[in-house]
Every structure is written in structure tokens, then in C-alpha cells.
Amino acid sequence: MTTRELRFSRAMIFAIEEINNSTELLPGIKLGYQIYDSCASVPVAVHVAFQISNGLDPVFYTGDNCSQSGMVMAVIGETGSTPSISISRIIGPFNIPQVSHFATCACLSNKQQYPSFFRTIPSDQFQADALAKLVKHFGWTWIGAVRSDSDYGNNGMASFLDAARKEGICVEYSESFYRTHPRSRFQKVADVIRRSTAMVVVAFAAFGDLRLLLEELSLEPSPPRQWIGSEAWVTDTELLRFSFCAGAIGFGIQKSVIPGLRDFLLDLSPSKVAASPVLTEFWEDAFNCRLRKSATTDERVCDGTEDIKTLQSPYTDTSQLRITNMVYKAVYAIAHAIHKAVCQKTNSTTQCDKFTRIESKEVLTQLKKVHFSRNGYDVSFDANGDPVARYEMVNWQKSETGSIEMVTVGQYDASLPVGQKFRINRNITWVDGGTQVRSTKAKQATM
Structure with a gap:
């Protein structure tokens, strides 16, 4: 589990504890949970889905405090589209609702195939259209394209290429790769990018896949390229270390604020950490020590001086909560649906x-009607289980110290009329600080 994924799972626990202490939402009722790490593996995700579908989980049952010992009312996840598709096909026939925080494949909007699937993150259909309009807006008509060889990358890129063609944009190459492919595959794609005449590269890729490609590109300098990114990677702070991507621009989920979450994330005592294998792994990796001495290693034992407040990590970074808020909203959406099923005013x-x-089918029925606001963010689903599509346009800009920072330079709101969906309200920095693009520095550009 990556440190970012750990933050997602901890945000889920935070939301559940918040609800369990609430006097307004599900008063007197405690929600239980279990967290599984699929390791981004479809077979592991499928194994868990079958466990969930089998109903009672004897491990979950803790006595008379639970009226329904481990009967799953809903599932949050998956992070990726491909495992989400696999899970949905298994739990859908059992009417178990699934709310994903990060599965964006447009294919999941098909309610005939995925009748119990919802998401708090927009469908890629909106993002693909927005990316094509972005490329056209800046006058780029000759581009390269790379994608994850997955449901997310293949469907997203297909939608983008279709929209790009309608905008009169030509594509020099379109290459795919996946994290489990041999290194030779990444070398080939990197060479295609280096040799190409297209200065602009549109990447519809998952973070884990693109990181491997960028690592390959970093080994041998490439001519400057203007990167255009999808939300899965362009707002991931772990990739900002690739300085040759300075000037990258793309769409991200809106930044948000979750009061109290940072304190919760940092409230990790050695006893809490030791009680969780996942937290133990995170702690030991972060501080390069072992919580208990092993007979087979000479590594340093954690001595209690480790301070998580001093740690620079995606886990502790709450400055740009984006997908984390999608997790938070998913938990609250399910809680509101259960509330409607069991509470009377x-x-x-x-x-x-x-x-x-209650049966999971009742939660599924109520989830379709959910409409509420939390911390100023609206939560509702359309007939396809999708939310309203709103994005921030982000730009990777070099700071005075030379590091790369993620700066919000505009917004995209699919619910607004044509011509008003897209707004740029800050200066954009291009690759190498260049100005090869036609003038785009107007303070208020809209389309």
C-alpha cells in the first residue's frame, strides 16, 4: 500500500469515527468496517469481492454489540477502474452498492452492466472532452499520446482521441504501457517520445505506470516536452521530483478541506502503529527502523524518538486534499443512505x-436518492451513479527555490453552458519557461 493509499484508508476510518460520534447522522448506531489492500491486483480484488458476497464474516463478529455480524451493506473502492469493474461484476448481482473514490472509466456509467456502481469522482468522458478543448485552446494540433494499458488508460485515451479528432488535432503516435510490462516496453515508449517531432505529450495514465515511464525518460535527456496530464497523475506530489516535467498542465479533482483530518493522521502512537501491520510497515519504511528487534537483522530498532509531525510524506501532506475528499464523501454518502433506511424523524x-x-438492496435504493452537503461540498449522483463533473486546472510551476509546485490556474465545470465551462484565471508556466504556445496569458480566458 502506497503512503497516499494509506491516507485514503485512514480518511475512511476518520469519516466513520466522525459519523459514529454524530448525534445527527445515524444517532445511536455504530458503523463497522474492514479494510483490504488489493495491491492493485485484480485477482486479489476478486478474492475479496467473493468474500464480501458470501455474507457473514465470522472474523468481524465481536459479540452482542452488532445486530448484523458482518453483513456488508456497501463497499468503498476500488482506487482503479479495472479492479472496480471486477468487483462490481461480482457484487452487483447481490445488490451490494459500491462507491468508488477514484475509478473514472466512462464504461462504469453503464448501469446495465454495473447496476450497483456509484462514484464520487467524475467519469473520464468529461475529462477527455476537457483535455481535447484544452489542447485546442492553446493551438496545439500535432501531439503525441501515451496511456496506461488498462481500462482507465485505454478507455480514457479512446475518448480523448475521439474528441481530439473532432477538434482537428492530429496524433503522431499513441503508445501504451503497464507497470507489470518488461522494462523493454518502457524503453520503447521512451524512445518514441525522444524521437518524435510532437512537442506535446498527452498522458492518460495511472500514477504507478507513468512513474516507471518518467524514470526511464530521466535516464537519458529528452528534447523538452510539454506534458498534458490526466487527474490520476497530474496532482500526485510524488511525481514532482521529475523536473523535466515542469510546465505540465492538466485537470485535477478540486482541492478541499476536511477539518480535523490532519490531527487524526498525525495521531499515531507506537502502540497504535504496532497494532496494525499496514501502519507498522509504513512506520518502519518512513523512519528506517524496526519496531521490534529481529533475530535475522542488524537494522536499527525504533527508539520512540520518531516524530511523525516532522515527516515529509504524501501520508502527512494535507495541503492538497483531492481524492482523499472523494473517499470522505463516499463514506458519508453510504451513511446517509443507511440513515434513510433505518431512521425516522x-x-x-x-x-x-x-x-x-436491512438488506444491502435498501441501501442501494437510498443511495440513488442521496443529496446532501458536507464541509461545503455537495454530494449527489445522477441516473448513472456519477457526480457533477468539476475539475481544477493545475500547472507544475518552478518556485524561486527551484522546486516544482502544483498551482491551480483555472477551473472546468461541465454543468455550465457551452462557452462557460472552462476558465483560466492565472498565468501558466510552460515547459522550460518557454513561450512556444500562442499567447495564453490573458487573466480571464474562457471557453
């Missing part, structure tokens, strides 16, 4: 029957 008080035996 009489006069000014809300009564919830924690012994009501």
Missing part, C-alpha cells in the same frame, strides 16, 4: 432502530 428528534435488519 418525528417532530424535532430522529430515532434510529439499530436492530432493524
